Amino acid sequence: MKLFRDILSIDSTSGREREMGQWLAGHLEAPFVETFEVGDGTLNVLLRWGEHPRVVFCSHMDTVPPYIPPTFGEDRVCGRGSCDAKGQFYAMYRACERLAEAGHDDMALLIVSGEETGSWGAKAFARTGFTAPLLVVGEPTDNCLVSASKGTKRFDLTFTGKAFHSGYPDHGVSAVELFVDFMDELRTAGFPDDPELGPTTWNVGQLVSDNAQNILSPSLTCRLYFRTTFASDALVVDWMRTHASDTLRVEEFGGDAPAHYLTLPGFPTQPVSFGSDAPHLTNFDRKIICGPGSITVAHRDEEFIRYSDLQQAVDLYVRIHEAACK
Numbered sequence: 001m002k003l004f005r006d007i008l009s010i011d012s013t014s015g016r017e018r019e020m021g022q023w024l025a026g027h028l029e030a031p032f033v034e035t036f037e038v039g040d041g042t043l044n045v046l047l048r049w050g051e052h053p054r055v056v057f058c059s060h061m062d063t064v065p066p067y068i069p070p071t072f073g074e075d076r077v078c079g080r081g082s083c084d085a086k087g088q089f090y091a092m093y094r095a096c097e098r099l100a101e102a103g104h105d106d107m108a109l110l111i112v113s114g115e116e117t118g119s120w121g122a123k124a125f126a127r128t129g130f131t132a133p134l135l136v137v138g139e140p141t142d143n144c145l146v147s148a149s150k151g152t153k154r155f156d157l158t159f160t161g162k163a164f165h166s167g168y169p170d171h172g173v174s175a176v177e178l179f180v181d182f183m184d185e186l187r188t189a190g191f192p193d194d195p196e197l198g199p200t201t202w203n204v205g206q207l208v209s210d211n212a213q214n215i216l217s218p219s220l221t222c223r224l225y226f227r228t229t230f231a232s233d234a235l236v237v238d239w240m241r242t243h244a245s246d247t248l249r250v251e252e253f254g255g256d257a258p259a260h261y262l263t264l265p266g267f268p269t270q271p272v273s274f275g276s277d278a279p280h281l282t283n284f285d286r287k288i289i290c291g292p293g294s295i296t297v298a299h300r301d302e303e304f305i306r307y308s309d310l311q312q313a314v315d316l317y318v319r320i321h322e323a324a325c326k
Helices: 002-008 018-027 086-101 120-126 175-187 233-242 307-324
Strands: 032-037 043-049 055-060 076-078 107-112 132-137 145-149 151-160 201-208 219-228 248-256 269-272 284-289 304-306
Touching: 002 018, 002 086, 018 032, 018 043, 032 120, 043 086, 043 120, 055 086, 055 307, 086 107, 086 307, 107 120, 132 307, 145 284, 151 175, 151 233, 175 219, 219 233, 233 248, 304 307
Parallel strands: 055 107, 055 132, 132 284, 145 269
Antiparallel strands: 032 043, 043 107, 076 304, 151 219, 151 248, 201 219
């Protein structure tokens, strides 16, 4: 596990991946090793065991903050990235080693930057013109193949009120109250449940209303991030557009649509509610999403992955290659 310890010991929080990319390119072994500039100071790394790969394994090197150094227990590894997603590309690399030892030369491993902040590495790699028949994206899926995943939609909201002495609220308009009214409407919007992906969910982030406690807030800004389903994806966009007004500016920043992914006979499957780089790697026609670890511990201070899950993932990736390349 020394290699995994070394990988986890490098802080590759989103925006600081360059050192990680350089280290990977210098320490992971393959017949062909290339790096690609993403354009924001970070790197993508591509390892190839042959000129024309049929299967490309892919995961991301960046992690959410804060950086948490690794600790190794009896049955698990803890630390930032252990589950999301350094454990994925570590298992993929070990699988590629096994396949190479068995004489295969038709696989590659792509390790990208910027997944957690907008899939910048994936978008940059899609512009390279590189193609292959099958992409296998590593995410924490309990070693199940993803049958379908929710989409994402991002909106930046600005609520505009009128500042006034808080002792006389009838003379002003509180942007905070406008926000509360909006959220009350959103909770009762009634987006339909999807038979495959379940309910539509959302989260509010980057909430700012920087007013003194005795002044009605003249402005509140926030980011609203939806997880959409096949039943709600278009409805969410329409609903948000109809709620733009003189007191609410709605800026759309897109996202991706819910999607089905390739599954294989004899492999366990499940739908998921999280996003990945898969929609943005448009230079691959067939895509599988799977990997070790549970999404329920990703992005948490107690993030971990079990040794047994890593070993199961190595076996899983080898089996996927064998099934896809019959």
